[in-house]
Amino acid sequence: MLAKRIIPCLDVKDGRVVKGVSFVNLRDAGDPVENAIFYDKQGADELVFLDITASHEKRKIILDVVEKTANDVFMPLTVGGGIKTLDDIRELLKSGCDKVSVNTTAVKDPFFVSRAAERFGSQCIVVAIDAKRVIKDTSYTDDETWVSKPSLKEVLLENIKDRLTWAISTHGGRKMKRIDAVKWAKKMEELGAGEILLTSMDRDGSKDGYDIELTKTIAETVSIPVIASGGVGNLEHLYEGLVYGKADAALAASIFHYREYTIKEAKEYLKSKGVTVRL
Amino acid sequence: MIAIVDYGMGNLRSVEKGFLKVGVDARIVNDAASIDNAEGVVLPGVGAFMDCIKNLTDMKLTEAIIKAIGKGKPFLGICLGLQVLFSESEEFGVCRGLNIFKGKVVRFPKMELKVPHMGWNTLDIKKRPPIFDGIEDKSYFYFVHSFYVVPEDKDIIAGTTEYGVNFTAMAWKDNVFAMQFHPEKSQELGLKILKGYGDFVSKA
Numbered sequence: 329m330l331a332k333r334i335i336p337c338l339d340v341k342d343g344r345v346v347k348g349v350s351f352v353n354l355r356d357a358g359d360p361v362e363n364a365i366f367y368d369k370q371g372a373d374e375l376v377f378l379d380i381t382a383s384h385e386k387r388k389i390i391l392d393v394v395e396k397t398a399n400d401v402f403m404p405l406t407v408g409g410g411i412k413t414l415d416d417i418r419e420l421l422k423s424g425c426d427k428v429s430v431n432t433t434a435v436k437d438p439f440f441v442s443r444a445a446e447r448f449g450s451q452c453i454v455v456a457i458d459a460k461r462v463i464k465d466t467s468y469t470d471d472e473t474w475v476s477k478p479s480l481k482e483v484l485l486e487n488i489k490d491r492l493t494w495a496i497s498t499h500g501g502r503k504m505k506r507i508d509a510v511k512w513a514k515k516m517e518e519l520g521a522g523e524i525l526l527t528s529m530d531r532d533g534s535k536d537g538y539d540i541e542l543t544k545t546i547a548e549t550v551s552i553p554v555i556a557s558g559g560v561g562n563l564e565h566l567y568e569g570l571v572y573g574k575a576d577a578a579l580a581a582s583i584f585h586y587r588e589y590t591i592k593e594a595k596e597y598l599k600s601k602g603v604t605v606r607l
Numbered sequence: 608m609i610a611i612v613d614y615g616m617g618n619l620r621s622v623e624k625g626f627l628k629v630g631v632d633a634r635i636v637n638d639a640a641s642i643d644n645a646e647g648v649v650l651p652g653v654g655a656f657m658d659c660i661k662n663l664t665d666m667k668l669t670e671a672i673i674k675a676i677g678k679g680k681p682f683l684g685i686c687l688g689l690q691v692l693f694s695e696s697e698e699f700g701v702c703r704g705l706n707i708f709k710g711k712v713v714r715f716p717k718m719e720l721k722v723p724h725m726g727w728n729t730l731d732i733k734k735r736p737p738i739f740d741g742i743e744d745k746s747y748f749y750f751v752h753s754f755y756v757v758p759e760d761k762d763i764i765a766g767t768t769e770y771g772v773n774f775t776a777m778a779w780k781d782n783v784f785a786m787q788f789h790p791e792k793s794q795e796l797g798l799k800i801l802k803g804y805g806d807f808v809s810k811a
Contacts, residue, residue, distance in 0.1 A: 576725075
């Protein structure tokens with residue numbers, strides 16, 4: 329039986345691992361290759377490097393990180409962040425990664441996903457969706473979902489519930505788009521994405537657990553695998569994402585990064601709760 | 608020397624690095640002469656069946672591969688390298704394969720499970736090939752594919768995996784070892800297979 333995957337994520341800036349809270353206040357915490365080997369030994373099912381290097385000149389550093397990691401780590405590696413061209417993908421695959429994850433570039437040009445899938449195969453094109461809860465403004469058409477941040481008071485009001493949805497954001501959560509996240513996920517699948525890496529921007533860094541409703545809605549909408557991301561603070565959250573959220577894989581950064589739990593502990597916990605994992 | 612055939616598709620570096628890690632001399636090649644001179648031939652790859660066959664034909668590598676197999680050289684097919692051994696695929700209409708094995712390559716049926724079949728799944732070993740030393744039955748291996756092979760000759764089925772259907776995850780006949788999963792992405796156990804294959808080549 330196919331096992332649910334546990335995927336540690338390493339945020340890499342200028343060749344060093346960092347972990348932020350809602351993508352700000354980054355803390356430096358080490359060498360990415362060392363971390364990758366550490367996770368490999370613990371039995372991680374895959375690894376994700378999220379490259380948050382801002383300057384274009386320093387972008388080549390990630391290639392070196394991937395290359396060194398692939399010398400010692402024999403499991404699927406995904407790299408996301410800053411991918412703009414088919415050549416960027418080719419360079420990454422050549423240095424030893426297996427999948428790339430795109431977000432901003434796909435939003436700017438959705439057909440980039442189909443070109444990439446045609447050239448490199450759907451299996452290596454992951455579309456990252458950074459979703460945020462919003463209130464749908466019915467004065468807009470379906471495709472132009474109005475995006476605004478609901479206040480707590482609004483969220484608490486029952487009558488607003490059916491107008492709650494998720495919109496996507498780009499540039500690491502800094503820019504909101506008037507695009508419905510659920511429809512976007514479906515569209516990305518149709519254009520050839522092989523997998524969805526779904527991050528709740530409301531939960532990211534919160535340690536309150538995945539946005540289960542979001543995860544479940546998208547996992548049930550698309551027929552490609554969905555990786556849940558954003559908000560894991562304890563092992564129960566992993567369980568909730570995989571079982572209630574129906575995700576195929578659970579991604580987490582800080583709980584593994586700050587050694588709050590090992591991957592093995594996470595898998596043993598999931599197994600004890602009846603989830604199929606690879607131990 | 609073992610030749611890893613590069614036909615312009617897939618991540619060959621990890622296969623090469625895997626062999627390097629276990630001390631087996633394997634090099635990436637892209638010409639028929641190197642395949643002729645090799646002691647073993649590895650055909651890796653992920654992607655589309657049709658593109659694979661087209662590239663192999665354009666690069667004039669199909670004959671060299673068929674010849675190497677015919678001569679009894681140990682052959683290792685990985686993922687697409689398993690699928691192209693078969694007679695035909697239903698991907699994008701019907702496309703002819705290398706026809707080493709009779710049978711078809713078919714897509715997973717419409718089902719509740721997600722396609723591609725992506726992740727770690729268990730292998731039920733039906734027949735243990737000589738390159739499988741130290742691998743326990745029902746071990747987990749990494750898969751990523753939307754199509755699977757249906758051999759006519761059931762005797763070549765060396766391993767199966769359950770994913771909505773019970774499909775052939777490993778085929779083995781004489782000198783031909785081929786698997787749907789990726790040993791180069793399956794951590795320790797995968798490396799054991801690469802080592803096992805390397806040892807088999809050096810003894811052949």
